[in-house]
Amino acid sequence: MIRAEGLVVTRGRTAVLHGLTFDVPAGSITGLMGPSGCGKTTLMRAVVGAQAIAAGTLTVDGAPVGDARLRREIGYTSQGLSIYPDISVRDNVRYFAGLHGVDAAEADRLVAVVGLAEHAHHRVDRLSGGQAHRASLACALVGDPAVLVLDEPTVGLDPVTREGLWELFRDLAGRGVTLLISSHVMDEATRCDTVLFMREGRILAHEPVARLQAATGTATPEDAFLALVKESA
Numbered sequence: 517m518i519r520a521e522g523l524v525v526t527r528g529r530t531a532v533l534h535g536l537t538f539d540v541p542a543g544s545i546t547g548l549m550g551p552s553g554c555g556k557t558t559l560m561r562a563v564v565g566a567q568a569i570a571a572g573t574l575t576v577d578g579a580p581v582g583d584a585r586l587r588r589e590i591g592y593t594s595q596g597l598s599i600y601p602d603i604s605v606r607d608n609v610r611y612f613a614g615l616h617g618v619d620a621a622e623a624d625r626l627v628a629v630v631g632l633a634e635h636a637h638h639r640v641d642r643l644s645g646g647q648a649h650r651a652s653l654a655c656a657l658v659g660d661p662a663v664l665v666l667d668e669p670t671v672g673l674d675p676v677t678r679e680g681l682w683e684l685f686r687d688l689a690g691r692g693v694t695l696l697i698s699s700h701v702m703d704e705a706t707r708c709d710t711v712l713f714m715r716e717g718r719i720l721a722h723e724p725v726a727r728l729q730a731a732t733g734t735a736t737p738e739d740a741f742l743a744l745v746k747e748s749a
């Protein structure tokens with residue numbers, strides 16, 4: 517569903533992604549993990565068509581990223597707030613719904629899906645960081661996108677809300693949605709079908725974390741990652 521071949525991205529004068537090749541199957545959850553600055557956000561921006569590609573190819577569902585056909589196929593939440601801070605959660609989601617020709621009832625359903633029904637009337641700038649991110653997620657879910665690209669969706673969330681979100685992601689994957697989710701929390705690797713472990717703009721591994729732990733003889737995703745880093749040094 518998401519396919520990269522020799523993907524090179526430069527930001528400013530520096531190469532940030534150094535020839536990535538990978539294939540993310542439809543209806544799966546892929547975790548994007550690695551240290552701060554390794555290129556996770558840059559890769560996600562490339563997938564949603566917001567980042568110029570210097571070399572190689574990157575396609576979603578067979579179409580080159582940035583293709584007009586993909587606009588409705590991909591939902592994206594960035595690390596920063598990408599919705600309107602001075603209107604309510606409900607009005608934000610209804611606004612995005614309107615752009616997609618989706619009715620208000622469906623917008624309100626999505627507010628409930630992300631667990632914000634009780635905050636539907638609150639202005640986004642009066643919400644906590646985690647709540648605001650979930651409001652963005654509701655907007656990204658408008659129009660049933662086939663692909664969801666979520667940049668650190670669980671950052672700053674309490675364990676119960678985090679659990680609820682992962683249940684939602686699993687439910688979406690079960691319905692055929694392809695999810696690419698970045699996280700700093702290595703333990704979240706166990707929630708994903710496969711993990712793209714990145715370091716300094718390169719992929720160190722792309723496989724289920726359990727297999728990686730077995731291969732490296734480690735007991736946690738974090739130790740597996742550290743073992744990989746040592747191996748590649």
Ligand SMILES: Nc1ncnc2c1ncn2[C@@H]1O[C@H](COP(=O)(O)OP(=O)(O)OP(=O)(O)O)[C@@H](O)[C@H]1O
Nearest residue numbers: 527528530532550551552553554555556557558559
């Ligand atoms: N606008 C920019 N201009 C030039 N270089 C940039 C720009 N934005 C990011 N970079 C560089 O690109 C590299 C990758 O950044 P990116 O934001 O993709 O990393 P990340 O893995 O998402 O980090 P984090 O986990 O901290 O969000 C970093 O070395 C960063 O310094």
